[in-house]
Amino acid sequence: MGLIKFLKEKFGKKKDATTDKYEQGMEKSRKSFSSKLNNLSHKYKKVNQEYFEEVEEILIEADVGINLTLKVIESVLEKSKKERISDPEEINEVLMDELFAGYMDKGEYQNDLKFYEDRPTVLLVVGVNGVGKTTSIAKLAYRYINQGKKVMLAAADTFRAGAKEQLQTWANRLGIEIVTGADNADPASVAYDAAYKAKRENVDLLIVDTAGRLQTKNNLMAELAKIKRVISKEIEDAPQDTFLIIDATTGQNGVVQAKAFAEVTSLTGVVITKMDGTSKGGIILAIRDCLGVPVRFIGLGEKMDDLEEFDLEKYLYALCVGDKE
Numbered sequence: 532m533g534l535i536k537f538l539k540e541k542f543g544k545k546k547d548a549t550t551d552k553y554e555q556g557m558e559k560s561r562k563s564f565s566s567k568l569n570n571l572s573h574k575y576k577k578v579n580q581e582y583f584e585e586v587e588e589i590l591i592e593a594d595v596g597i598n599l600t601l602k603v604i605e606s607v608l609e610k611s612k613k614e615r616i617s618d619p620e621e622i623n624e625v626l627m628d629e630l631f632a633g634y635m636d637k638g639e640y641q642n643d644l645k646f647y648e649d650r651p652t653v654l655l656v657v658g659v660n661g662v663g664k665t666t667s668i669a670k671l672a673y674r675y676i677n678q679g680k681k682v683m684l685a686a687a688d689t690f691r692a693g694a695k696e697q698l699q700t701w702a703n704r705l706g707i708e709i710v711t712g713a714d715n716a717d718p719a720s721v722a723y724d725a726a727y728k729a730k731r732e733n734v735d736l737l738i739v740d741t742a743g744r745l746q747t748k749n750n751l752m753a754e755l756a757k758i759k760r761v762i763s764k765e766i767e768d769a770p771q772d773t774f775l776i777i778d779a780t781t782g783q784n785g786v787v788q789a790k791a792f793a794e795v796t797s798l799t800g801v802v803i804t805k806m807d808g809t810s811k812g813g814i815i816l817a818i819r820d821c822l823g824v825p826v827r828f829i830g831l832g833e834k835m836d837d838l839e840e841f842d843l844e845k846y847l848y849a850l851c852v853g854d855k856e
């Protein structure tokens with residue numbers, strides 16, 4: 532059974548709350564992507580060179596990225612020849628299979644954070660300004676508070692005016708502790724204080740916000756390395772995770788940012804925000820293809836509970852199949 536059929540069977544009949552959220556949040560992407568593919572399969576009776584060229588265009592327009600697009604088209608072409616498939620709808624099934632395989636081939640992944648009995652989990656959050664860093668930190672904190680975890684925040688972005696206050700507001704709203712420093716203080720000193728405190732107060736999760744000044748690559752690299760070093764002095768193996776926040780509406784620019792950050796520090800995951808605000812939902816596949824790093828969570832709206840653990844099947848369902856108009 533092809534992937535589209537499988538997804539229809541799995542999610543089409545009885546939908547859980549998260550599938551519903553994916554469907555609603557990705558409405559713009561779906562309208563653009565799946566309606567274009569559908570139109571194409573009505574336009575052509577049999578696939579030919581032009582058909583594949585049009586599919587290529589659709590994938591690129593959806594921000595799947597040129598590399599992955601070319602790879603996927605090549606495998607679809609190969610399969611269509613080998614298995615003598617000429618029906619456009621069947622070809623679209625093969626296309627979906629290839630997109631799915633392209634993500635999975637990059638290796639095993641677990642999206643949810645891991646917690647430890649004997650020490651806090653520390654999550655370092657990086658990303659340029661305006662991408663939804665603060666909101667995503669608040670959403671992640673909210674998620675784990677609801678799971679009964681003790682969460683603490685650290686405002687290690689001491690550079691940008693107002694960053695501390697913004698995070699403080701969220702900490703107050705969520706009723707959790709936050710560690711801050713003076714304006715322009717060494718971010719590593721804030722991170723160290725927070726790690727020290729988190730360990731002694733038996734915190735389950737410490738989320739550290741950082742300044743994302745990509746324009747000074749070497750400084751950023753040194754700053755993040757120092758933050759990681761001081762945290763690991765207090766807490767073994769910490770930070771266990773480093774998430775990069777990427778705004779889906781920035782398209783290929785987001786992919787460029789991701790590459791740049793991957794050069795300055797090792798990332799364990801990406802959070803894609805504002806998926807609800809773009810019609811180019813393919814960026815998730817492009818990021819995974821370029822970095823190999825999994826997309827761990829996606830932002831599907833502005834509300835606190837509009838952050839979902841990334842699920843490849845639900846994502847592809849919402850992108851290509853879902854029936855919500």
Ligand SMILES: Nc1nc2c(ncn2[C@@H]2O[C@H](COP(=O)(O)OP(=O)(O)OP(=O)(O)O)[C@@H](O)[C@H]2O)c(=O)[nH]1
Nearest residue numbers: 660661662663664665666804805806830831832833
């Ligand atoms: N629709 C939508 N809006 C989002 C999402 N995530 C964040 N936003 C909005 O994006 C805007 C910027 O979010 P912030 O969290 O302040 O971004 P930031 O990266 O912390 O920004 P600076 O601290 O100013 O650099 C806010 O208006 C958020 O409500 C999302 O998943 N969907």
Ligand SMILES: [Mg+2]
Nearest residue numbers: 664665694697
């Ligand atoms: Mg912010």
